[in-house]
Amino acid sequence: MKQNSSQNVEDIVESTSPIPFTARLIAYYRAQETNSESPLIIDPLAELLVGDLSSYVSKHRHTAGSRDYAIVRSYHIEKVILSNWCKNHVMSQIVLLGAGLDTRAYRFQPLCVNSHTVFEVDLSVVNQYKERILLDKQPLCSLIRVSTDLSNPEWPDHMLASGYSKDIPTIWILEGLVYYIEQDRVISLLSTAHQMSAEGSEIFLDVATHGLAKAKYGAFMKHFKWGLALEEAPAFFRSLGWHVDCSFADDYDQGRNVGQRALIFVHGHRGSILHDEEVVSESRIEADLTPQEFVRSFSRNHLSTIAKVSNTYAADTSRGYEAFLDFLKEIKPAIMKIVDDLSNPALVLRVAPRLQRVPQVLNSNVERKSSEEEKSFVSGVLYELLALLYCAIHGLRVWELQETPLYKEIEKSRVLGLHGIEPLTKLLLKELNKP
Ligand SMILES: C[S@@+](CC[C@H](N)C(=O)[O-])C[C@H]1O[C@@H](n2cnc3c(N)ncnc32)[C@H](O)[C@@H]1O
Numbered sequence: 431m432k433q434n435s436s437q438n439v440e441d442i443v444e445s446t447s448p449i450p451f452t453a454r455l456i457a458y459y460r461a462q463e464t465n466s467e468s469p470l471i472i473d474p475l476a477e478l479l480v481g482d483l484s485s486y487v488s489k490h491r492h493t494a495g496s497r498d499y500a501i502v503r504s505y506h507i508e509k510v511i512l513s514n515w516c517k518n519h520v521m522s523q524i525v526l527l528g529a530g531l532d533t534r535a536y537r538f539q540p541l542c543v544n545s546h547t548v549f550e551v552d553l554s555v556v557n558q559y560k561e562r563i564l565l566d567k568q569p570l571c572s573l574i575r576v577s578t579d580l581s582n583p584e585w586p587d588h589m590l591a592s593g594y595s596k597d598i599p600t601i602w603i604l605e606g607l608v609y610y611i612e613q614d615r616v617i618s619l620l621s622t623a624h625q626m627s628a629e630g631s632e633i634f635l636d637v638a639t640h641g642l643a644k645a646k647y648g649a650f651m652k653h654f655k656w657g658l659a660l661e662e663a664p665a666f667f668r669s670l671g672w673h674v675d676c677s678f679a680d681d682y683d684q685g686r687n688v689g690q691r692a693l694i695f696v697h698g699h700r701g702s703i704l705h706d707e708e709v710v711s712e713s714r715i716e717a718d719l720t721p722q723e724f725v726r727s728f729s730r731n732h733l734s735t736i737a738k739v740s741n742t743y744a745a746d747t748s749r750g751y752e753a754f755l756d757f758l759k760e761i762k763p764a765i766m767k768i769v770d771d772l773s774n775p776a777l778v779l780r781v782a783p784r785l786q787r788v789p790q791v792l793n794s795n796v797e798r799k800s801s802e803e804e805k806s807f808v809s810g811v812l813y814e815l816l817a818l819l820y821c822a823i824h825g826l827r828v829w830e831l832q833e834t835p836l837y838k839e840i841e842k843s844r845v846l847g848l849h850g851i852e853p854l855t856k857l858l859l860k861e862l863n864k865p
Pocket of ligand 1: 556
């Protein structure tokens with residue numbers, strides 16, 4: 431696979447490989463990183479897949495894009511997002527849309543824990559090439575290559591025919607993909623992914639800002655089709671059913687140069703589809719408070735109602751269920767805001783998975799379940815609400831939960847069902863009133 435260094439660099443780029451050049455360049459950066467002194471990513475197969483693009487990169491060093499950005503993005507996906515995902519799911523699907531020359535299925539050790547299936551989705555020319563080069567390599571988990579054109583509306587059928595299941599939680603990774611595809615096609619791609627996803631599914635992607643998308647130079651950016659401002663990104667994705675946190679890549683830079691606040695990491699979970707007007711009107715609630723002030727004020731105003739709802743339900747399930755639904759209706763916009771303001775959406779999945787379903791619960795007027803199921807649902811939602819408020823008040827990250835005394839208290843009280851709720855609301859209130 432090594433190219434002759436005297437070969438014309440334009441040949442290397444345009445004619446020696448049917449693989450899209452951007453995919454090759456990113457894999458080349460992984461190969462370089464692997465051979466560097468303190469690599470963030472070790473990808474032993476990258477060099478085999480991509481060969482040597484060093485003469486191209488040295489000739490185009492001002493426009494060849496940034497190795498740092500591609501590496502920091504991969505590192506963040508692996509270290510933070512996929513590691514947690516693999517650990518927390520007994521069975522899952524990991525869909526790499528526009529997988530390019532990605533080799534995680536062969537090298538990413540967390541895939542060995544639990545039961546995961548990696549779907550590498552790309553054009554058939556890319557998949558065939560990988561099949562051929564990696565023929566004698568053994569993946570760490572089940573690996574399915576889906577050859578399809580993502581701008582073809584039949585791509586979901588190709589996924590389903592390959593063994594993708596709509597019932598298994600899925601994480602969709604669109605790494606270095608969406609800015610190369612027209613925005614209306616991306617909208618349809620993400621909506622379709624939403625429809626195809628089981629509850630609890632997640633998404634990661636990166637988007638360019640408007641300015642970068644307009645720059646039109648260099649190996650990568652000359653192909654960029656569209657961009658988003660950081661402030662408009664959460665509402666954009668929420669209108670497609672994905673409730674996400676968005677941050678500049680610079681916030682995760684690992685000391686590398688990732689591009690001066692021009693590329694945005696987007697990570698979140700599948701939720702209900704909310705349209706712009708709804709998002710906007712909801713985000714107006716107490717807009718002048720900081721997220722922390724907002725959650726404190728919400729807690730002060732509503733902790734006693736949480737206790738009241740649980741006591742009403744314990745005394746009379748019919749009246750209590752009505753009070754419970756009315757309460758959810760009243761607090762829905764505030765809860766969506768608190769969830770949106772959290773800096774780590776994994777936290778919501780961990781402490782409050784049921785709360786994500788609040789909009790559906792309200793819209794579909796859930797049929798009454800058996801009384802035991804209903805009781806456990808009502809108390810589950812109220813406990814999750816308390817856990818969420820506690821985490822939001824303290825700005826906790828998902829890995830900090832175990833260490834906090836009050837969270838331990840919440841976990842312990844769960845066995846008491848409805849009876850554990852009022853004492854907890856009092857504890858939380860006391861905590862809020864501490865100077
Ligand atoms: C920049 S590369 C990213 C590769 C990979 N995610 C990585 O980080 O190594 C983009 C990939 O998306 C694929 N791609 C672009 N448009 C596509 C489409 N319409 N259908 C399927 N794959 C597509 C390309 O073939 C290419 O492999």
